[in-house]
Amino acid sequence: MLFGIDVGGTHTDAVLIDRQSGIKAWTKIPTDPQDLLGSIRMAIKEILSQEKQVNIRRFNLSTTLCTNAIVQDALEPVGVLVSAGPGIDPWSFKIGDFYEVIPGGLDHRGTEIAPIDMDYVDGVVSRFLKDGIKVFAVIGKFSPRNPVHEQKIADLLNGKARFVTMGHTLSGQLNFPRRIATAYYNSAVWPIFNNFLKSVEGCLKEFNLTPQINILKADGGTMPMNRARWIPVESIFSGPAASVMGIVSLCEIQEDAIVLDVGGTTTDIGVFASGVPLIEPENVQLRHRPTLVRAMKVKSIGLGGDSAVSVENNILEVGPKRLGPCVAKGGKVPAFLDALNCISKEGYGDTDASNRAIMEIGQGLNCPLEEVALKVIKQGCATLKQEVMSFLDEINERPIYTIHELLQYRRIEPKKIYLMGGPAKILASYIEEEFGLPVIVPDFYGVANAVGAALSRPTTQAELFADTEKKIKTIPVFEIKETIPGSYNLKQAREDLINKMIDYITKEFGWDIEPDEIEVIEESSMNMVKDVFTVGQDIRVKCQVKPGICKDYKNSVRCICKG
């Protein structure tokens, strides 16, 4: 059995799924933001009360713990040490109160321009330690090309710091400012996340459960607890990804499609290309700092059930503000959901209150109740459409670097809409009309996120760089740096990377993976020429394991979505 749990901002959703009989138990309880562990404990208790005979193999957890810590600035102070060659002034990337630029640098091929000044490092580290700093982040410009400077500094910190994040271990992606921010946040949430993990383990033991614990990531994949301990930053923003994975679990999607998850304050838009959810290698921003955390391509827009409805100068406005809950839920300001209540047979909460509130809006516009409710809904749907279209334009505008790709370029054109969240059922026909596309509302749409969490598989991405002139190859995220013969080629590089990824996933994640599940997303081999002679090849390969769901559980939850 799989246990999926999504500890969100307002609700904690949990499901228990059996390989044969599908969803055995589910629950939706309010989250106590002050006590996430308490919410988890409650959810487990609730599930176990519904299903007595449990044998949980995997416990998959999506949590806002790190996201909240970052948003609320409840972070451990981090000693940030950066080294940079020429370019933008490294001080412009300053983050936190303990940031220092170490003399030394590499160029774009990883060649040392200036050695690291170790005496300087020593001085800075002593000062930071004296200030009570326990965790560090070490980041070098172009460290994915050559991690030597990061390693030297980390070596010096060995035994002195409780935890050190080296930038190159997070991603092979080139982006120094993002690497700095990602490494900083990784170290900053490390203590709180690791304490939390211990408590979760303890909590499961209280229930006599000892499953394998996995943590959900923003890209819709999982990582095992042992891995998550080192890269806690990857656990941020996993909620929207869990919802998208929920749709993938519940419905068979093969075409270009979009997912709309209508929440209280916002609607999350997700996009599928030929049935595969779009991943963005660099998506997540933390406190306005972009990071290297891979995430599902999701856009949140300011329109949800509680979005305020008002009339200003005879003009009707729907959202993007939320001024408390909707009237049906005891709020004071009429909201989007109240309008839906007016026209629906199955209303939500106090439908009479909704009617009264929307009637008042109607008076301002000299409009009868039904008509004004319809207007509100149509306007909301129009806003949704507008946002979806601009989101698609943005996706379709992404840069491309080869003639082949540019000429073969296929725009994403959705054929279906998958709708979930509270008001999904009522909204469906209006969305269908607005977009001119079939709308599908799956069963269990209320806990789809927890289903997604339960069924998600590990994901990972890795890059290999080989320079046959220098006779060196690196795979930064696996901390591999090895010599290669001058004859090393793209085919070998591709095989090397795929084998290393299989090795890594099998050993670290305890997961059996087939070579064909690893996808090459970018590869190139270019002549490096000096004067007029070819002196070597610059080889680059990037592979990923796409997000997906456990095949052996797929059939048990499928076929419960309706058009």
Place this chain on the structure above:
Amino acid sequence: MQRVKNKIGVVFFPAFDWAIFPTHPERQERLLYTMDQLKEEGVFDIPGIREYKPDVAGIKDVERVHFCFPDVESNITDSHLISAGGTIKAARLIMEKEKQKAFALVRPPGHHSMKVVHGGRGFCNINIEAIMVEYLRERYGIRKVAIVDTDCHHGDGTQDIYWHDPDVLYISIHQDGRTLYPGTGFTGEMGGPKARGKTINIPLPPHTSDEGFLYAMENVVRPILDDFQPEIVVNSAGQDNHFTDPITNMDFSASGYARLSEILDPDLVVLEGGYSIQGALPYVNLGIVLSLAGLDYSYVKEPNYDPDEFRMDKRTMDYIKRTCEKCVGSYFSTPPLEIALDRDGDWIVRSKEIFYDTSYIIERQREFVLDCDNCRGVIKIYSSSSRVKDCLGIEVPVGACDKCIKRGEEEFIEAKKKGRFRHIQFIDRPGKRVLRYDK
């Protein structure tokens, strides 16, 4: 967090799958390290700097500018249409006011491509700046344009295309033609009879470094631009004046380039040459991006750069100052012609022999410009090359008078009738059409 002064768009298209041949300077690897540097610096994450995908230019966009023989298709590859399209895209960002400035970081380059095209010259097949400028003229109705060419090689193609156009100011600053390809671009080349003084050439001696370049920018280019008042300033930015460039002999630096951009203050920068792909391009291109956005570029320094190594001696500086004085004069007090024009009836005639070093083609042409009192005058060019013989191009230029519109049409009809030419291309700019005739 860095704050930009100007919102800029960067159309980055490195064409990682195209080369003239594998070890040619214009090869796949050319913008690889520039990409690495821009990505590693997180340039596209800076609010106000955005990366765009290029458009693909159409055959029509090329035909509006060039006489291509036997046709456009046999002279180009997809990469040329994308690099021209990328330049158009960058310009559209400005015209649609989406961005204040834009940088087309595309390849292959185009400034050696002349009015007539039989093949590739100096790694160029079609002139990406001219294609963009004429697109803007047709779509947005702009008239006055300045193209400032800072490539180390004289932009003989752009000069040729705008030789007779008084509304396009072309300024080229480059290594002296006596010491470098294509061997032209002397101060005496000032434009055709109807546009004299609107082509300005600033040849600089080998080993000119920052001081010399910036002197010319401040004392020649800036005052001329201030006077000409173009609607748009385009910088054909070759990065091959860099001290590490393998095929030229100048000593310019990345910070010098960034400063040059600051003085020039262009709306649009278009990458031209530059073949020091590791030592120069990553730093120069980064410097230009930062400078365009109005950000600090003082940390953009080549690892091996020591300004003291490249100080200019007084004699060379004096020589540059004298050249600059002459150039200022070419614009503000344009000297009269030294030799009378050749005439044939009401046509002004010029003969040329052109060598296409990239395609190894030789072309001979006779150019006829109608001496019209009301406009620039119809142009026709008889052209034969070692590849295609007996070609004719007729152009009724932008802003042509009614008489010239009629005359152009008549010339086209007559030439078809006579049957002397195998390929005729008729560009009718006021009528927004291009007609072809092939025997």
